[in-house]
Amino acid sequence: NAGVTQTPKFRVLKTGQSMTLLCAQDMNHEYMYWYRQDPGMGLRLIHYSVGEGTTAKGEVPDGYNVSRLKKQNFLLGLESAAPSQTSVYFCASTRAGLRQPQHFGDGTRLSIL
Amino acid sequence: GQQLNQSPQSMFIQEGEDVSMNCTSSSIFNTWLWYKQDPGEGPVLLIALYKAGELTSNGRLTAQFGITRKDSFLNISASIPSDVGIYFCAGQPYNQAGTALIFGKGTTLSVSS
Numbered sequence: 316n317a318g319v320t321q322t323p324k325f326r327v328l329k330t331g332q333s334m335t336l337l338c339a340q341d342m343n344h345e346y347m348y349w350y351r352q353d354p355g356m357g358l359r360l361i362h363y364s365v366g367e368g369t370t371a372k373g374e375v376p377d378g379y380n381v382s383r384l385k386k387q388n389f390l391l392g393l394e395s396a397a398p399s400q401t402s403v404y405f406c407a408s409t410r411a412g413l414r415q416p417q418h419f420g421d422g423t424r425l426s427i428l
Numbered sequence: 429g430q431q432l433n434q435s436p437q438s439m440f441i442q443e444g445e446d447v448s449m450n451c452t453s454s455s456i457f458n459t460w461l462w463y464k465q466d467p468g469e470g471p472v473l474l475i476a477l478y479k480a481g482e483l484t485s486n487g488r489l490t491a492q493f494g495i496t497r498k499d500s501f502l503n504i505s506a507s508i509p510s511d512v513g514i515y516f517c518a519g520q521p522y523n524q525a526g527t528a529l530i531f532g533k534g535t536t537l538s539v540s541s
Binding site: 319348350355356357358359360363373405407413414416417418419420421422 | 434458459461463468469470471472473476478516518528529531532533534
């Protein structure tokens with residue numbers, strides 16, 4: 316009963332390093348999302364995907380790239396990490412259509428030094 | 429972009445007290461969701477609302493979708509220590525199925541026994 320799985324759970328990077336966060340869902344959901352959560356800010360959308368091979372920008376996309384090569388996976392990349400990207404990142408997925416609530420993973424805590 | 433105003437920002441209550449929190453928007457939503465987030469975990473869906481005026485309960489939790497489609501509230505009755513956490517409202521803009529949710533900034537609930 317995995318649902319939405321994020322890896323890694325924690326990571327510390329140096330400024331300028333790159334890394335990829337992986338989100339995997341086993342519910343055959345069409346839509347997937349990446350959010351970041353900062354203190355007092357709620358969750359803000361970075362990028363999302365409505366299907367395999369398609370991605371779109373959210374509210375705060377700068378400094379991030381994404382890919383959806385397989386339906387079950389949604390990757391979030393940081394090409395050159397900056398301290399401002401220190402945050403908790405959440406992945407979510409949902410079925411297509413109206414009245415479909417989003418299901419979240421447990422988050423990836425990323426610190427950029 | 430669209431924003432949700434969630435209040436109060438934080439609450440400190442005694443065990444057994446009732447709690448009420450709400451969210452308002454300047455635009456119409458076709459879905460209102462209430463999530464709870466425990467420390468170190470992702471948001472977990474509590475209640476989903478899909479029709480204006482809808483009143484839905486989940487145990488001690490009750491939520492309503494405002495008739496104007498621009499607001500929602502969540503009530504928790506007879507609070508217990510495990511109710512501690514951050515509660516988020518989230519809305520899906522009208523006629524935009526598949527797009528990401530817009531989140532409020534959260535209400536942090538503390539319960540003393």
